Amino acid sequence: MNENKKPTLEICLTPDAVSFIDLTGKIAVIVDIFRATSCMVAGLASGVTHVVPVASVEDALSYKSEGYVTAGERNGEKVEGFDIGNSPFEHMEQEFKKIVMTTTNGTQAIEAVKNTAEQVVIAAFLNLKAVTSYLKSQNKDVVIVCAGWKSRFNAEDSLFAGALALKLKGDFWWEGDEILFSTHSYSSVKNNLSKILKHSSHYKRLKEHGVENDMDFCLEIDKFKNVPILKGNILENLAK
């Protein structure tokens, strides 16, 4: 909190930058638009009840005997031996209830905050409005954590962070230059978001893997109303 009695809002453009912020008592909002957090939101909106994010392939495989579907990618490709990859369409297949998931960036970002933040919330364009409403209801300081790509900045997560910050404007006290940058960028490209992101490094990388439909889907705004929250090691939808 600050002298304006509003909770603070800041953005980390990469997960590494989180180490410079005290997350005690704060909500960490994890963003990995292409595609981890989009998959989590889409899956949990479509019949999945549990998603366990883990850091390593070995950790994921250890859940298989408990009836979990193994999901995830490394460098944009499905992990060998896993049941499914990192396409939101795969995560929306109705027969799955429990998924264990590991990805290059998104699940690593969760690892970086889960022991220090008071809450860990999963956000994507797919649930932008629902996350906005939830954060406004909490009256707690918020840090939006962009998963990026292998510790580097990426465009889609930072632009989403700008979109979410603009939605929260007025209810939060903006801290740090990342917000200025992300909100200006989002405002200037929002009418051409898909076109701009087709020039991004990650889009090009994933396009080589033939997953353009995934990415178009991940840029749909407010398709779902659920807000996944970490409880222990499990992501579940916020109970209404």
Add this chain to the structure above:
Amino acid sequence: MNENKKPTLEICLTPDAVSFIDLTGKIAVIVDIFRATSCMVAGLASGVTHVVPVASVEDALSYKSEGYVTAGERNGEKVEGFDIGNSPFEHMEQEFKKIVMTTTNGTQAIEAVKNTAEQVVIAAFLNLKAVTSYLKSQNKDVVIVCAGWKSRFNAEDSLFAGALALKLKGDFWWEGDEILFSTHSYSSVKNNLSKILKHSSHYKRLKEHGVENDMDFCLEIDKFKNVPILKGNILENLAK
């Protein structure tokens, strides 16, 4: 180099991100607009012949016996016992020839690259055009390294990186999302640069120290024509 036979250009939004880039054979362009690289450019344009950037206060003091003027700041304030602080006006006083300098961010960014980059070049709005011409003449890959603030992103360095990238467009092959972001941001705010930056965290921090004139000066474009380059441990102007 790449398949387009143009040298590559990328941006690191924080010095920490440099560790993920192989700088071998590349030119690192160091940017710390408020105020380290602006001071270096202004000083070396105004009669100073040597600037030695060092990481610590102790290192700086060890140069005093060799006739160096000690300069620099910690957290925006002059270091106790130093001859001058981090105002470009102090660095332009004609009686100085040799300055040893340590700052919170700028000299740390130089440390991060000096042992791996082929060249280290100092850039600021004050010498934007001169740096642009020099980089175009070299036909080498370039990484623009934003000093930021204590390992965090800052607005003024990232916007300058965008300005420089736009100047180099066409001659370089842009790599990474940081360039998309920085150039879009710079394009959208360039006509209000000073106004926008007055909302930045570092401007507010420095304003409390009463150095608004410094910052207005640091945003003057193309005031000087010199290009400081690191030779061994010493920054000197590029010989014409």
